[in-house]
Amino acid sequence: MGNNKNNNVWIGGEHLVNDPSVLESANKEFVELPIVEQMSDDRSMEVTSNRRDFLKYLGFSVGAATVAASCDIPIKKALPYVTKPDTIVPGVANYYASSFVNGGDYCAVLVKTREGRPIKIEGNTLSSITKGGTSARAQASVLSLYDTSRFQQPQKRGDDGWEAVNWADLDKAVMGGIGSNARIVMNTNMSPTAHKAVMDFVAKYPGAKTVTYDPVSSSAILQANEASFGQKTIPNYKFNKAEVIVSFGADFLGTWISPVEYAKDYASGRKIKGVKGAKMSRHIQVEGSMTLTGSNADNRVLVKPSEMGAAIATLYNEIAKATQGSTVAAPTLNAKATSSMSSVAKELLAHPNKSLVVSGSNNFGEQTLVNAINSMLGSYGNTISFANASNQRQGIDAEVQGLISEMESGGVSSLIVWGANPAYDLPNSDKFIAAAEKVALKVSLSGTPDETTALCDYVAPSNHFLESWGDVEAKKGHYSLVQPTISNLFDTRQAESSILTWAGNTQDYHDYLKANWEATAFSMQNDFISFQAFWDSVLHDGVYENAESDYPVSFAGNVNNAASKISKPTTGLEINFFETVNLGGGQYSGNPWLQEMPDPITRCVWGNYLAIPIVFDGDRHWDSKGQFAGLNGNEIKGFADKINVTIDGKVETVTCIRAFGLMNDVVSLAVGYGRTIGNQTGLNIGTNVYPWLSIDANGNTQYYANVSETSGKVGEDELACVQYHHTMGVTGEAEGYDEKVNVDELAISTIARGYQGLLVDRTVIRQGTLNEIDELADKIKHEREHAEHLNSQTLYPYDEFKETIYDQGHHWGLAVDMSACIGCGACQVACVAENNVPVVGKYEVFRHHEMTWLRIDRYFYGDYENPSVVYQPMMCQHCDNAPCENVCPVSATNHSSEGLNQMAYNRCIGTRYCANNCPYKVRRFNWLDYTTADLFPINEPEINGEDLPFGADNLTRMVLNPDVTVRARGVMEKCSFCVQRIQEGKLAAKAEGRRLRDGDVKSACQTACPTGAITFGDTNDKNSAVSKAMGHELAYFNLDEVNTKPSVKYQAKVLNSDEALS
């Protein structure tokens, strides 16, 4: 394996084996399907219009428009307020501090509202948990407010579906039917006041109980901590204090417990401040299939999911031996991982009190051993603390299993489902559905239809969090408030109010919340004398934090008992089920922004794909491995194969994708897909894997399984994978060439052998390791000098422009630190939200028509069986010497004095020359009328069976940013460096008569980033953060040698790899 090293980056297997098809596909900016495929494609045939129709439409509409326009001016109305709220100035955004909360997902946010409409989520920098960072889910949450599938009034099950009822009737019916054994089933709920409301409910109905579970559960951690320390809670992990981080399958940067917080802390230990004396933490990931966290690790140790226990026990024994502790019986681990574990142990022992071991497993024994390891390493009190412990996972899987038994036995009088979807996301949802028959009254508090509301008698629809009051205690003593930023769009009532009403308390929830805060948080503090002042301050800040002092804990767990409960390694094919960054446990499947955000690893959208391992002979041959051989040979053409997978007797058809970084005999598939009831957007996409999950002896859900059988190819699916779309700067072999060529030069080299002697190795990705960081810095310096030399002979009067125009006023620039970028995709969703980027749907993505202005390119390098990963956020580079500008026949794209590559949509006639000429491939063309902005309905794409394209209905359009044009069909668009924010920041400075300060203008991607990888600002201000970042010794320009003079600079990726582990 060690011989299979490749120091060049590669984007996929075809690229690795120098398949000419890579160059062929990458060479073309616009990929066209072969005619035959288009003709055989039903959807293309449905288009009934032809050129003659087009001419008819054109003639008619031009004539009609002329007649209409010359006859009468269409009357537009302007409606002022009747009584204008003094806080609202139409045209000026207001920001309200609130909290994004959905189950255990939490983010302290600022909600941007325009004329009373929430349109964007920003991070709240005052929170010490998220520190201004956001996640893709938080960014996309504003869209779910305008979800067209939301219940618009209370519902009652009638003979033919739902019937609308009024709240009074619903309350009467529910209160009459609650009975003596009510159960409230919910996911993690972090609101102390909501819990108080539930206690009021229980006080009124003494037999009532709550049942908490999480679709992707951490209940083993809670159990293990209870057994080990007497604390049934999730401790406070401090990734910033750890010098060695070992994670056993915990995806702490993507999905595990509090990813935004951990990503921020993790990145603070990973950023290279300066080449001299550079320091960074070391991160080792033990896993079977590549997670987002694993892709960022310095070293990955591959184990099968069933070997996780063995790996933990082996590590435990290694450390115990070294610290004279007692060892436990460890199952056999694969040889390579065994030797790796001893290296890992050495590494950990070399950093006492500064190491941190975490595990994502949901096995009580494994989590207990991890606690023991941390205890031996002195992590408690240093990198782990029970002070300010996390509330972000509270679910105990056994509880919901107990509920099912109770329901089956008829012991439950009524069931209130609050924010959970047990009819979909339990391993035995079928049992739950059957048992629900025996419950007399089932009420859902869900705001949108789902599999569970379908079982219910009543729906008391809850508000969206942006319409609600509430509080969150994500970590003990760290409170934050949720405040409404818009009044209820529909006749809904927040869940807490419903619970309170049924408990016989008619108090307004806002008053109830304030009363609770007065009694609790206010009485604990000394800063404010009046409650109102305290409340106003907390409401303004959004957060109120009360740091607890740390206290010592001692490990009291039984390691031998734990070792007997760990997973037992099995032979044969295993499947790993994981949560994706975007869709979670399926709660977010109705959100088109998240559906269209590519998965960071597979880079697929609109579906979950079975990741199958690959085999590569180191030279020319690559294929799917083992029993999958021959599958998915057509990925580069956009087609994937479907196979049947049998697990525990249950057969499902899944679509495959070839994946790097998989262990032998391991495949993986994401949870959260295959929803059947809900928003149309998320229905019947991918495969629902929950029925394949199993429950272990401790009642905990297990997220892996043995695959009993896989079939051969049973069908073909369109692969909506952006992997080979917009490929730039790749090197490979083209047919008819003996030597390697570069994709960007392929066109030139067919005419002559390249004007600059064919630059095969282009500056796209620069990466290195910490111990060779000086060489990396030298290389970058040398390349820069070389590029400057190459580019000094130019016909363009760049220096003249620079001196007279660019060097005064502002010159905008952006710096990306690829060591800090973890690929989470928050920036991408933020960009979509800020810039009204349309959602195009699976078929359009399959046709390479995705519209995202910012893409996160994922490159592999190193050992092909266990590669390292670089993420490169790629957006318009705003070249001062832009190739796109020169070729526009109508000058629709041109350069501003502030260094912006401007795009004037109304001038664009859609020749697409610019996109053809862009070496970064960041320009996007509106092939169809994705936003219904033009006159012809025939141009609208039909997406997933909906009548209108995504976001074209009046409700969803409320999310649009009114400062950004909605583009029509036939125009080119691309990253604008958030020019609306630039103009806003400049105007604020001008109005105040002061200079623009660094930080006045922040791009949407920058504010969204949880790790601070993106810095935006004025490069003419030599003291600005962006100037400093661009002056970093590891910073380089992408494709520097082609003399585009970009305004974006990348900082090379550095890993702190342990040679002993690779």
Add this chain to the structure above:
Amino acid sequence: MTNKLLYFKFLILFFTCLTFSLSAQEADLNAGKTLFINQCASCHAKDMKADLTGPALGGVEERWADYPREDLYSWIRNSQAMISAGHPRAKELWSTWGPTIMNNFPAYTDQEIENVLAYVDAKWKEQPKVVENTTGTAGAADGEDNRLMFIALFLILGLLALVLARIIANLNYMSQVQEGDTDAQRKTLSDILTSKGFVSFVIFLAIVIGGFMTVNNAINLGRQQGYQPDQPIKFSHATHAGLHKIDCKYCHDGARRSKHSVIPAANTCMNCHKAIEKGSTYGTAELTKIFASIGYDPSTDKYIENYDELKTEDIEKIYKKWIADEYVKDNSTLDREGERLIEEQWDAIVSSLTDPDNGDDKIQGPIEWVRIHNLPDHVYFNHAQHVTVGKVECQQCHGKVEAMEVVEQYSPLSMGWCINCHRETDVQFADNEYYKSFEIYHEELAKGKRKGVTVEEIGGLECQKCHY
């Protein structure tokens, strides 16, 4: 010779007289104008045509023509004295305008009063001016003159061409006859007009003119210069901004701090109209619309509680009572005319505040103004940038709104118009710290190399200043 000299002398005399008389009249009018604006305009409409607090003054001399001129003087100096003295014209006026008392101006000289009367008369007889326009109207006026000339020229040349064509045809015919061509025929006018050359020339001309007009009209599609729609309320900017000199930005407060100038909310109107419950021009007719929008009961001087939940019938009662009460105050009894007026005003309120076509049957709620200035969706315009930062006067783009009874779109709002201003306007460079980052310009300014920096020079013509 003598004749000529005489003629010249006469001419000089004539001009001297003319100048004298002109300047004399000028002096009167100017003095009268100053007096009128300072003393009279707060009650009498400036156009002399509309009734305000006091009657319209246009034609005042004719109405007093039956009486000695001195009566008019004393009426202006002390009207109440004349009413008590029982002067017939005075009594007549008191019956319509009482109990409003006109201020006394005892110190006015006869000459001063004459000046005012001259101004009133001149102003009254003045033709309503077409909107003053620095470029547009002036250009159009020139164009009109030229056009007449061009048409005349065109006709003359056309006739000339025809005559020449006929002459050539005749000459041709003559030469052909001379050369002995027996088949030769004299070309008739119709032959000339249907000849290939002429037809193709006409077609060519039609294409050129047609093309020119098509392009021009296409450019003008959607442009609305001069657009002056009827508004749901006959709000007069002339009264508010002109007569009472309310600052534009008092009501349009967004202009200072937002991209939108903002149409004022009804509660902004109420700041003043809680006190002024009856309009000077339309009485109860227009102001009641605002009260009905926001729920203010002028009869009790209070906002109506839970106004939003009231039924239309209840609202109708409240405001009909107010209109009726006010009518009775003025006319002592509610006659049939009064009842008709109440119905008429109520109907106007309903039609202004509801929009049944779009499902809005509620009286309560915002007044639906007709938007006059419409920019296309792909244009970003920010008022604050121009008003606060650029210190541009509102009138520069919106015209003399303070003189407009009904507002109209003054500027073309075309891109060329924007661009042109950006080319010509200097940035407020000196006293704004923000522009310090333009170091080269500051150096040049200090050295005297340049006088100012235009918007264009700091990037004001770039696409993404307005389109993003």
